[in-house]
Amino acid sequence: MRFELTKEYLDALRSAIAQQDVAWMKEHVFELHHADIGGIVDELEKEEAGYVYGLLDEETQGDLLMELDEDLREYLISTFSTKEIAEQIEQMDSDDAADLISELPEEKVEEIISYMTDNDAAEDIVDLLNYDPDTAGGLMQKEYIQAQIDWPVNRCVVELRKQAEDVEKIFTIYVVDDENKLVGFLSLKSLLFANPTTKISTLYRSKNMISVKTSDDSESVAKTMEKYDLVSVPVVNLQNKLVGRITIDDVVDVIMDEADKDFQMASGISENIESSDTVWRISRARMPWLLIGLLGGVFGAQVISGFEGGISEVPALAFFIPLITAMGGNVGVQSSAIVVQSLARGTDQFGSIFKKIGKEAVVAVINGLALSAVIYGIALIFDSSTLGLVVSLSLFTVIMFAAVFGTLIPLILDKYKIDPALATGPFITTLNDVLGLFIYLTIGMIMYGI
């Protein structure tokens, strides 16, 4: 039932391509779901992929194009004539078509649009190109079904039949007034079971009608759809006129991209990259954080050099430098991760900052006491009881500071509308390194009486 891509399959396909064995591909490739074909084509060399793509029917080509890797898509498009691109675009949903066009150079766009034979589709795309891609307007498609509130059911069915040609999946029928303002919705189910002469105005529901505005950002659209368990949401303009709809599959992509971005940012990667990107792009995306880490290390070196005399006298103090910095970093990252997540989820928004920090401090006291006790015992073995005291006292202090900073920094960033995911990862680690060193060496100097 479901297709599984294997190495054997790919080898067989490759040799079929080499032999131009179209019959094999007809049986083993063309009958598959376009998502599977996309997965296959992405694994081929560009020339092979172009060959297979060219053999597909127009509808599948249209479904496929926006699902391919960007590099491959660029290559394929470079092999098409403007007229061919226009034909492909007419096969696509309006949101995908607009996304594709916005990737093309501007001078080509006008030419492509002029080649389109379906005037309505062309107009829809031109309209969609106006919106910022990270807003509801940029996510929405023009394929939706609407009914006028004063229609009877039988007229509605006739009108819908016309509209439904372009709309692959109908989830909800949006009900509008004579000014095209959104007033409510109607399920296909209620239409199916209704009397033909019943007026839509008695069937439709307006209570709890959820819609989004074209200018809402993608993340807030995703949150809305998730909160209200929606599979599609109507998009209205400032006058509350219905202009499009957003379906859940596009929003799932937004949610996953957002999660990826947070994960990467917490791992110290500043641009959204994939493992298939070029080494230059990957290197560049990592550099900013590494430079911050380097700077932190230099500050750390400065702190230690300030205590050079002490370390010459008690070299054992140097032993536990990595332990102190590592633990400060770990605790800081843990504390910030929880805050970052609850901010991203929008949960717990009314707890006060002081309550959160208080809670983190209690957790830090529990963990700090336990870990300090363990390390006191271990440090005794290494050197003297003085060293044990220095290390365990510093560790406890560092854990307390790290927990408080780890909680505070993402909250502050959020207050100033900076993505708090920045706070987890290298930034907090670096800050805690420098602070931890200072605490540790100061306590050391005092306890050793240097």
Place this chain on the structure above:
Amino acid sequence: MRFELTKEYLDALRSAIAQQDVAWMKEHVFELHHADIGGIVDELEKEEAGYVYGLLDEETQGDLLMELDEDLREYLISTFSTKEIAEQIEQMDSDDAADLISELPEEKVEEIISYMTDNDAAEDIVDLLNYDPDTAGGLMQKEYIQAQIDWPVNRCVVELRKQAEDVEKIFTIYVVDDENKLVGFLSLKSLLFANPTTKISTLYRSKNMISVKTSDDSESVAKTMEKYDLVSVPVVNLQNKLVGRITIDDVVDVIMDEADKDFQMASGISENIESSDTVWRISRARMPWLLIGLLGGVFGAQVISGFEGGISEVPALAFFIPLITAMGGNVGVQSSAIVVQSLARGTDQFGSIFKKIGKEAVVAVINGLALSAVIYGIALIFDSSTLGLVVSLSLFTVIMFAAVFGTLIPLILDKYKIDPALATGPFITTLNDVLGLFIYLTIGMIMYGI
């Protein structure tokens, strides 16, 4: 149109509750979407929440219960009689009902089921309780619409009308044969526009019918629905008989939980916790990784103590210990994050391990050279050109090792079916700390000729 929860609103509600002002609540609370009511109730004290909950109509109560915080839900249920719980459950979708029941003590379950008046619903729930909650069986609901392949459209509409009473959202009609085996699907749209005497067998589609098995794990269900852009997917048993369906809203929750889990694991938190959990639970979830970090620090101390003589002679060597360990950690986390993500997404599955490591190594050379050059200059200022050489040479070596280990370890974990998200975060950082120290101090000893 959309409700926004503010502090002022909460204050007004609190005083309405104190004064038992039901009229205010009728106007300002009860008309809201149940998701909004859930958000409000979660912010109240338990007694307040229980009072508001008790005033809601049964349908809203049913919709709400599984969306509330677990603590609050437990409290509410403890205030209900067994009969009341049974009534609530009859208002819920079967998947939510089964989830609720599975949270209750076993001896209570039988009693609740016996109180249910709707026999079919009770049977559905008993059936759903058999499945592991992390599988398709555990996610699915019994509310779906099915049609027999040999029915004509008009019979189908009549039968569907009966079935549809229990099904809030119909996305697809599943078509089965006379043995209840899934053979294809039918859109409501095609039914709406079809001739009443047309047979379903000529209308339904079987090509690219995607289904999942009851035993498929939740993550694979999520991946399937995301890949094929599905809003609902039918669930079949081993005999390919239709037993349920899974809707996208439940899968969005799975996707978000999975992303949360990965993010927390990468941040060194071993259980899935929320900021509202108790301090004991939070402390416990963080302890394992902190202990690993501590152990790493102790190993690090051991490494440094092995070089004690050298550090007494050249105390400046100690200055750059935090820099070396921090950079090793940062590079390791960056490298592993990309691998972990591409593994989680299932992309790039056919690139060989060696190719991946090769690419990481090239990135590491680029970044390593750049950073080493910077640090050479800085270290010169601190001390001698020897120290500059030691630090820059070590930094380059550590970056290379960290990149290779960061790539390799998640791939190895994945090979042995261990969640590779474990590899990002403290584990890799700790390993690179110890390794980095050893490299740095060894190079130092050699260059200073100690």
